[in-house]
Amino acid sequence: MDALPARIALMAAAIVLNGLATDLYIGACFGPGPRDGLMTGLHRRTGRSLRLLRTGIELIVLAVGILLGGTAGVGTVAYALAIGPLVQFFLPWCTVPIAGQTSRKG
Numbered sequence: 001m002d003a004l005p006a007r008i009a010l011m012a013a014a015i016v017l018n019g020l021a022t023d024l025y026i027g028a029c030f031g032p033g034p035r036d037g038l039m040t041g042l043h044r045r046t047g048r049s050l051r052l053l054r055t056g057i058e059l060i061v062l063a064v065g066i067l068l069g070g071t072a073g074v075g076t077v078a079y080a081l082a083i084g085p086l087v088q089f090f091l092p093w094c095t096v097p098i099a100g101q102t103s104r105k106g
Contacts, residue, residue: 015083020094023087026094027096029098051088056084
């Protein structure tokens with residue numbers, strides 16, 4: 001895709017779908033990945049919102065990457081700022097209730 005509006009739409013859709021996909025496997029209890037595990041662990045320990053924790057984790061990872069000589073484009077920054085709110089938004093819809101477990105809503 002060469003048209004800028006189409007590229008922007010695809011980037012935004014990819015970020016939203018990644019937020020949904022993250023919640024689908026966390027909500028189905030398939031086990032979180034490293035950043036997701038840190039997010040859910042910190043949420044359980046501190047009670048802070050998933051939105052705040054995930055955004056903080058992503059911004060720290062972004063800063064470390066830049067300090068190590070990496071580059072960050074608009075999509076990278078948009079992802080770092082949007083994934084936390086998206087995870088918090090979609091998780092209640094994607095969580096499978098399991099008998100004997102408490103709710104993991106963020």
